[in-house]
Amino acid sequence: MSLVNYATREITCKIVYYGPGRSGKTTNLQYIHSRVPWDRKGEMVSLATETDRTLFFDFLPIELGQISGFTTRFQLYTVPGQVYYNATRKLVLQGADGVVFVADSQKSQLEADIESFRNLQENLLEHGIDIRDIPVVIQYNKRDLPNVLSIERLEEELNFRNVPSYPASALLGEGVFDTLRSASEGVLRKLASKLDVSFELKNGERIGSRGR
Amino acid sequence: MERLDLREIQNAFEGPLEQFVRDSGVRLAVLINRSGQVLAQHGFDRFYDLIGVAALAAGINASSRALAGQLGEDHFEHLHHAGQLRQLFLGRFDSGAGELMLVTVFDDSSSIGLVRVFFEDFARRIRQLPAMDAARSSVSSREFEAELESSLDRFFQDLIGG
Numbered sequence: 524m525s526l527v528n529y530a531t532r533e534i535t536c537k538i539v540y541y542g543p544g545r546s547g548k549t550t551n552l553q554y555i556h557s558r559v560p561w562d563r564k565g566e567m568v569s570l571a572t573e574t575d576r577t578l579f580f581d582f583l584p585i586e587l588g589q590i591s592g593f594t595t596r597f598q599l600y601t602v603p604g605q606v607y608y609n610a611t612r613k614l615v616l617q618g619a620d621g622v623v624f625v626a627d628s629q630k631s632q633l634e635a636d637i638e639s640f641r642n643l644q645e646n647l648l649e650h651g652i653d654i655r656d657i658p659v660v661i662q663y664n665k666r667d668l669p670n671v672l673s674i675e676r677l678e679e680e681l682n683f684r685n686v687p688s689y690p691a692s693a694l695l696g697e698g699v700f701d702t703l704r705s706a707s708e709g710v711l712r713k714l715a716s717k718l719d720v721s722f723e724l725k726n727g728e729r730i731g732s733r734g735r
Numbered sequence: 736m737e738r739l740d741l742r743e744i745q746n747a748f749e750g751p752l753e754q755f756v757r758d759s760g761v762r763l764a765v766l767i768n769r770s771g772q773v774l775a776q777h778g779f780d781r782f783y784d785l786i787g788v789a790a791l792a793a794g795i796n797a798s799s800r801a802l803a804g805q806l807g808e809d810h811f812e813h814l815h816h817a818g819q820l821r822q823l824f825l826g827r828f829d830s831g832a833g834e835l836m837l838v839t840v841f842d843d844s845s846s847i848g849l850v851r852v853f854f855e856d857f858a859r860r861i862r863q864l865p866a867m868d869a870a871r872s873s874v875s876s877r878e879f880e881a882e883l884e885s886s887l888d889r890f891f892q893d894l895i896g897g
Contacts, residue, residue, distance in 0.1 A: 526772045535772055558894055565783030568791065579798070582790045584783060590886045591879040598771070598790065614797040618770030704891045708883065715880040 525620045525714050527593075535596045536710050538703075539616055541643050542625035543635035544576070544604030547664040550693040551625060552583045552599055555703060558696070559585050577603040580615045587707065597707060604639065613646045621658040621710035622647075623702055625693075626681055628663045628671035633680060640681055658709030659686045662702045667692040748775040751860040755837070759853040760845035762821075765789055766861075769796070769834045778840075792825055792838040813854075815847055824850050828858040835861065 525536040540548040549569065556567045563586040570579035581601040588595060600619075602612040616622075624643060626636040644654045663677050672680075674690055682688050687705045691698025748766055752775045756764050763778040765785060771793025779785040795814060803810050814825040820842055827836045837854060 526768075526770075537770060560893075566787055568787055570794070579794055582787070584786050584790075587890045588886060591875075591882050593879075595886075598786070600790075610801055611798065614794070614801060617797060700891050700894060704887055708887055711883055711887075712880065715876045715883065717876070 525710070527714070531594075532592055533594045533596065534590075534711075534714065535598065536620040536707075536714065537598045537600065537618055538621045538623060538706050538710060539619040540599065540601040540623045540625055541612075541616070541639070542604055542664075543627060543632065543639040544606075546604060546625045546627040546632070546636070546639075547691075547693040548601040548604065548625045549577055549581050551623070551662070551664075551691075551699050551702070552581050552601055554693055554696045554699045555585065555599065556583050558700075563588075576605065577601055578608070579603065579611050590711070595711070597710075599703075606638075609642065609646070612642070613649060616643075616646050617650055619657065620714070621660070621706045623706050624659060624661045624681070625664050626661060626677060628665045628677060628690075629668055630670050630672050633672060633677075636677075636681060655684065658706060658713055659684070660702055660706040660709065661686060661688040662691045662693075662698060663688065664691045664693050664698075666690045666697070667695060747864050748861065751857050752777055754860070755839075755853050755857040758856070759839075759841070759850050761824075761839045761841040761850060762844075763840040765792075765838050767793060767836050767838060768832070769793065769836075774832075774835070788838065792836060795825060796827055796836050813851065817847075822847065824854070826851075826854045826858070828862070830858075830861045831864060832861075 525534065527534050540551055542548050552567060556564060565584040568582040569577070570581070572578050580603070583599045584596060585599065586594065586596045600615050602608075602615045622643065624640060626640075647654050647657065661682055663674060665671065678688065687709070689698045689701045689705065691702060693699050752764055752766055755761075756777045765776040765779065765788060766774045767789045768774060771786075771790040773785060773789050776785055779788070799814060800810050810827060812826070816823040822841055824839050824841070824847065825836060827834060829835075837857060839850060839854075841850060
């Protein structure tokens with residue numbers, strides 16, 4: 524659920540990095556955390572197992588800056604990729620404004636990618652969201668490794684809705700910000716289309732005053 | 736995409752929160768929604784500490800609800816964690832603005848009994864706020880969209896170039 528605060532002129536949106544285990548979701552956030560200036564980010568919180576696999580989520584708040592006088596912030600989350608943790612994956616997806624699907628480009632991981640994408644659709648549906656109604660960006664990660672599938676093949680297998688997609692090597696930082704930019708744009712465009720509507724009290728009585 | 740706009744209701748949340756802090760003697764208090772977004776707060780100096788706490792508390796609330804579901808309950812009312820010096824209380828309640836949660840930290844200047852009593856009072860005040868409905872706002876979506884692309888270009892050039 525994106526939050527628009529007219530009093531302090533702030534917009535806060537939630538983007539969830541989704542994908543199979545070890546596809547590089549946490550690495551995306553770590554790279555973003557390493558590059559965003561200190562005054563535009565918070566601490567990166569990682570709830571991980573003792574072997575550094577994501578247990579619940581990673582969380583990174585970042586500030587993009589001002590758009591139309593609104594300070595725009597994103598809360599970036601990852602989900603645990605392992606099949607075992609579907610219950611927690613579903614919880615993290617709750618309230619998401621956009622999704623980055625991080626696919627592992629290696630040939631051996633194609634089935635895991637497809638299964639995870641199917642799982643994303645199912646979990647969104649359980650929250651009452653059709654995947655066609657939420658901004659989704661696909662990242663084909665690990666392009667620096669040998670034995671990767673061609674982008675064309677991956678597009679064929681995963682991107683049948685023709686959403687924006689980017690090749691990436693998150694470990695090297697390649698494609699990380701292209702992906703984030705695209706997801707941010709998708710989320711904010713969707714938000715803009717509804718920006719003319721706000722809440723007021725049902726009976727016409729107001730608390731506080733409207734400044735604009 | 737769900738959305739919550741807060742101009743009119745923000746002050747309404749802050750009043751009861753300040754009252755709760757005064758009555759119960761807690762050190763920190765933050766009111767969040769189910770997604771972990773901050774609606775009102777007291778006592779946090781650093782913005783990013785605040786939203787880290789909010790995100791973690793929303794995670795606790797979500798997993799607690801899921802556990803409750805597996806036990807045949809709709810939800811658990813409160814969660815309480817006691818440390819050596821500080822204690823954490825998380826209380827959820829339904830309101831006109833959806834499911835909300837009060838996260839509060841206290842030390843020996845308060846007690847769990849006191850916090851629970853005044854939490855109930857706080858939740859009642861929030862529930863008594865008039866319901867919200869959709870209305871027009873003067874913020875222009877066209878203006879926002881027009882600025883969007885150039886703003887994003889600028890942000891990401893800063894990040895990549897910096």
